[in-house]
Amino acid sequence: MGEGLRDARNARGWSQERLVREIGRYGRQHMTEVASPASLHVYVSEWENGKRRISPRYAAILRPLLGLTDQELFGASDSQGIPKADGYADLLTRIDSASSVSLTMVTTFKQQTELFRTMDRQLGAAGLVDQMTGHLTALEETLNFAVLPDARRPVAQALAAAATLGAWQALDAGAIERAWRNYELAKRAAQEAEEPMYLAHAMGEQAYVLCDAGRPDTAVALVREAQRAGGGHISPRLRAWLCATEAEICAKAGLADECRHALDSAANYLPAGPDARDPDMLSIFLNDSHLARWRGNVLAALGDDDAMGSLYAALESLDPTFIRAESGLRCDLAQAHLARGEFDQAQEHLRSARLLASRTGSVRHRRRIDQLRQGL
Incomplete structure (x- = not known):
């Protein structure tokens, strides 16, 4: 019963003590009464060991703290609470x-x-x-x-x-x-x-799940299939996004030549001008500045010296509201500095990335930060 809670806590690098502090902080911020720290220590231990069931009051706190659904917290059915016809x-x-x-x-x-x-x-x-x-x-x-x-x-x-x-x-x-x-x-x-555009976009994003799972070759095949599924019905900006996605995943698959070709295709498809939002696909944000960041990410993965200029240019022009994007960009810069043996600069960017990842609760970015820290 408590495995979901323990796994989510560990994924964030939180100790039980840190989780207790976060529950207390949440209670103060939302004027919600919670138990004392000593009692919460007992609760957390018993929740994770399956000796105490998480009450609805604490489930309502843990869900937003850890980004979990009830099903993930304690294995409740997806359909729990949904009336049936x-x-x-x-x-x-x-x-x-x-x-x-x-x-x-x-x-x-x-x-x-x-x-x-x-x-x-x-x-x-x-x-x-x-x-x-x-x-x-x-x-x-x-x-x-x-x-x-x-x-x-x-x-x-x-x-x-x-x-x-x-x-x-x-x-x-x-x-x-x-x-x-x-x-x-x-x-x-x-x-x-x-809607071929919506299908292509979902398939393109889904490729990242495979890539993160250690199957970049299958992910490359999926993102290429996404481009075929969209056919001639997708917008130039979405086409550019799919090519940039292909480039990123090709880099992780070790397909350097195909990666560079996909980057060039992304630049060719991308409409000119500062506008980033695709009116036909509102989830797509991509202009020259965003593509420069993406290019830097890809080149850093390939160990290319040209990555540095693209990444710092992207950092300078990044919209300050894109908090998670900045965390990823800082990781890219750390990776580029590590490839050059510049450990102090890499450490500095990783510290910034960790702070940003903590603000957004990004487990995915934290995992990447931990992987990069192993190179220091």
């Missing part, structure tokens, strides 16, 4: 409710996703786990009981966008299985919505 009258009520979802309501769903995307970018994913879980559940329930294609497609498109964001947040929080399942949900929704 029981009998024809109840079924028809749900169908009627889903069919009455107007375009205005779909727009509201999309606005919620956009709000969560902004909060995630600035504050990190962990604190959004409850909101995102509820958001995806509401969209799934609406789609499950919508009948005709004209009613289903707009909801499916909204679900594809939200599930892809939820998957990336789960990956960042270290919830790998949830990330994978959300990507699969996003792909199914995109296919039902007949």
Whole structure:
């Protein structure tokens, strides 16, 4: 019962004592009464050893602290608490409710996703786990009981966008299985919505799960399949994003020539100008500055001396609200300095990266920081 809690705590590099302090801090900030530190020490130990069940009050604190769902905390069913349609009258009520979802309501769903995307970018994913879980559940329930294609497609498109964001947040929080399942949900929704761009984007992001798991060759194949799935229906900016993704994963697969070719393709597809947002795919932020950072990341992975200039240029122009992106950029700079034997500079960037990763609760970045520290 307590393995999920222990694993999440360890993934953040927190001791039990640190978790106790974080629970106390959360209680003070949110004016929520919690037990004394001495009692919390006992609770945490007993939670992790399966001797005490996590109460709903403490589950509500641990979820945003660690970025976990109830299922991940103590193995509850995904469907726990969701009422099931029981009998024809109840079924028809749900169908009627889903069919009455107007375009205005779909727009509201999309606005919620956009709000969560902004909060995630600035504050990190962990604190959004409850909101995102509820958001995806509401969209799934609406789609499950919508009948005709004209009613289903707009909801499916909204679900594809939200599930892809939820998957990336789960990956960042270290919830790998949830990330994978959300990507699969996003792909199914995109296919039902007949939206090749949303399908290609979900597949491209899903490739990172495989890459992080140590299967870069399979990840390269998936991101290339994403480009084929999009065909001629995807925007130039998304095409550039997919090529840059391919370049990053090729670098990790040791495919240097293919990596450089993909980087060149990304630069060729990327529309000129300072605009970063893709109007056809709002989850894509990519302009020359972002691509310079990406190029630096890729070249650093290849051990190329040209990485340094691209990375420092990207750091200078980075939007200060992209907190998680800066953490990743600092890791890239540390990697580039390590390749040159410049250990003091690498150490400095890793310290900054760790602070930023702590602010956003990024397990993924913390794992990379720990790997880079081994080279010091």
